[in-house]
Amino acid sequence: QKEVEQNSGPLSVPEGAIASLNCTYSDRGSQSFFWYRQYSGKSPELIMFIYSNGDKEDGRFTAQLNKASQYVSLLIRDSQPSDSATYLCAVWYGQNFVFGPGTRLSVLP
Amino acid sequence: ETGVTQSPTHLIKTRGQQVTLRCSSQSGHNTVSWYQQALGQGPQFIFQYYREEENGRGNFPPRFSGLQFPNYSSELNVNALELDDSALYLCASSLVETSGEETQYFGPGTRLLVL
Numbered sequence: 001q002k003e004v005e006q007n008s009g010p011l012s013v014p015e016g017a018i019a020s021l022n023c024t025y026s027d028r029g030s031q032s033f034f035w036y037r038q039y040s041g042k043s044p045e046l047i048m049f050i051y052s053n054g055d056k057e058d059g060r061f062t063a064q065l066n067k068a069s070q071y072v073s074l075l076i077r078d079s080q081p082s083d084s085a086t087y088l089c090a091v092w093y094g095q096n097f098v099f100g101p102g103t104r105l106s107v108l109p
Numbered sequence: 110e111t112g113v114t115q116s117p118t119h120l121i122k123t124r125g126q127q128v129t130l131r132c133s134s135q136s137g138h139n140t141v142s143w144y145q146q147a148l149g150q151g152p153q154f155i156f157q158y159y160r161e162e163e164n165g166r167g168n169f170p171p172r173f174s175g176l177q178f179p180n181y182s183s184e185l186n187v188n189a190l191e192l193d194d195s196a197l198y199l200c201a202s203s204l205v206e207t208s209g210e211e212t213q214y215f216g217p218g219t220r221l222l223v224l
Contacts, residue, residue: 043215099151
């Protein structure tokens with residue numbers, strides 16, 4: 001059973017701080033890793049994906065992948081109240097796509 | 110607003126019935142995937158189609174089946190509905206660019222209630 005784990009939160013950070021969201025996965029054969037944001041009552045939105053070890057940056061978002069530790073993280077710099085949402089980590093295993101349960105982030109003004 | 114639409118928005122069925130959900134993809138996107146999302150949980154991957162061929166499947170029984178059409182729209186069919194099939198069903202269309210970057214958009218979902 002391939003698993004993706006996330007801390008369910010809520011994770012609370014003050015406005016302007018860096019929010020750090022973490023995700024671990026069970027299968028070393030994992031190929032691609034995705035981060036989504038889902039506002040309450042809305043569909044998920046793809047923030048970014050990463051498939052190589054290291055960092056990938058897009059605006060205020062940085063994804064970090066460490067395949068040896070089976071760990072992927074998402075950093076949100078200069079967090080804003082509008083970033084308050086559930087963040088979903090997902091892993092593509094080649095034939096199956098497994099989501100974590102999501103981490104609720106609350107950015108406090 | 111994304112270019113992905115789903116129909117119907119809501120649906121009520123009874124146990125044992127069959128249902129067909131539809132998804133219209135973002136223009137130019139050749140891949141569509143379907144998900145089931147129960148309240149308060151992350152989405153669960155049902156399957157994915159690329160250019161009309163299934164190229165990935167999650168842990169769902171065969172009574173969940175799908176089709177992707179030449180215009181890249183898609184259907185999800187569920188036979189012999191069970192109470193536990195009550196959930197939000199999401200489709201997402203995607204395209205992997207030549208650069209390797211992927212764009213993906215979710216539709217608004219169909220909420221299915223099985224009584």
